[in-house]
Amino acid sequence: MPATPAKTALVTGASSGIGEATALKLQELGYTVYGAARRTDRLQKLADHGIRPLEMDVTDDDSLRSGVEKITAETGRIDVLVNNAGYGSYGALEDVPLDEARYQFEVNVFGALRLTQLVLPHMRAQHSGTVVNITSMGGKIYTPLGGWYHGTKFALEALSDSLRLEAKPFGIDVVVIEPGGIATEWGGIAADKLEKSSGTGPYAAQAAAVASSLRSEANAKRNSPPTVIADAIGKAVTARRPRTRYATGFGARPLIALRRILPDRAFDTVISRAVGLPR
Numbered sequence: 001m002p003a004t005p006a007k008t009a010l011v012t013g014a015s016s017g018i019g020e021a022t023a024l025k026l027q028e029l030g031y032t033v034y035g036a037a038r039r040t041d042r043l044q045k046l047a048d049h050g051i052r053p054l055e056m057d058v059t060d061d062d063s064l065r066s067g068v069e070k071i072t073a074e075t076g077r078i079d080v081l082v083n084n085a086g087y088g089s090y091g092a093l094e095d096v097p098l099d100e101a102r103y104q105f106e107v108n109v110f111g112a113l114r115l116t117q118l119v120l121p122h123m124r125a126q127h128s129g130t131v132v133n134i135t136s137m138g139g140k141i142y143t144p145l146g147g148w149y150h151g152t153k154f155a156l157e158a159l160s161d162s163l164r165l166e167a168k169p170f171g172i173d174v175v176v177i178e179p180g181g182i183a184t185e186w187g188g189i190a191a192d193k194l195e196k197s198s199g200t201g202p203y204a205a206q207a208a209a210v211a212s213s214l215r216s217e218a219n220a221k222r223n224s225p226p227t228v229i230a231d232a233i234g235k236a237v238t239a240r241r242p243r244t245r246y247a248t249g250f251g252a253r254p255l256i257a258l259r260r261i262l263p264d265r266a267f268d269t270v271i272s273r274a275v276g277l278p279r
Helices: 017-028 040-048 061-075 098-126 147-170 186-198 204-215 217-222 227-238 252-261 264-274
Strands: 008-011 032-037 052-055 080-083 129-134 172-179 245-248
Touching (some): 017 032, 017 040, 017 080, 017 227, 032 061, 040 052, 052 061, 080 098, 098 147, 098 172, 129 227, 147 172, 227 245, 252 264
Parallel strands (some): 008 032, 008 080, 032 052, 172 245
């Protein structure tokens, strides 16, 4: 009998952090893995491990189409899609230019869902597949000066829930991963954008406090390694009946639980104190 072809996985934002760790984990589990990023030169480490580098910009429709066509032409299937590409852009709602706000939605929401649209027909034809959307504990909680970022993650949570119902009859699972604090470049990038948007003006004092929290060495030491998220994804894609959500990484479960339990204003106080907002 012919050998059963290896299952295929596509991981976006694979050049570092969670994406890189996930690509390595899925390869360890036996998948043929395509690691996607805008710059393939940043994928050399994965290529050295046998993972197939793929140039892909999630805001460019032609790039998404050509990437999916390349994978299906080479392997004939897509079994797992991990929508990991994304970034955090902080700043007061009043200060952030709408072009920046729209771009964050383009990357974090529309890019992920457009790629999902392109992959779903192949999964439906197989009557199997798993779409993994990386949101954040920030898709369940909120922080000051993070409204546009949280908006993208709240949106991706809701879209994932609707998609889970729509895809179920076709044998397709939809899983949400909600990372807590993870040791990546994310905090520094968010802090830089925060200072650019709101470092001066009426929100400057809040911006200084939140940027300090984002860059805090004490917080960084408590953050979990990206492999914690990769392990959760590995469990999800190999489970016969995966959970709909996996909250993992520093702070994710307790903060999501607090948000569920506390009244809004009580949670406002907890978060304000946690990021050191001036009183």
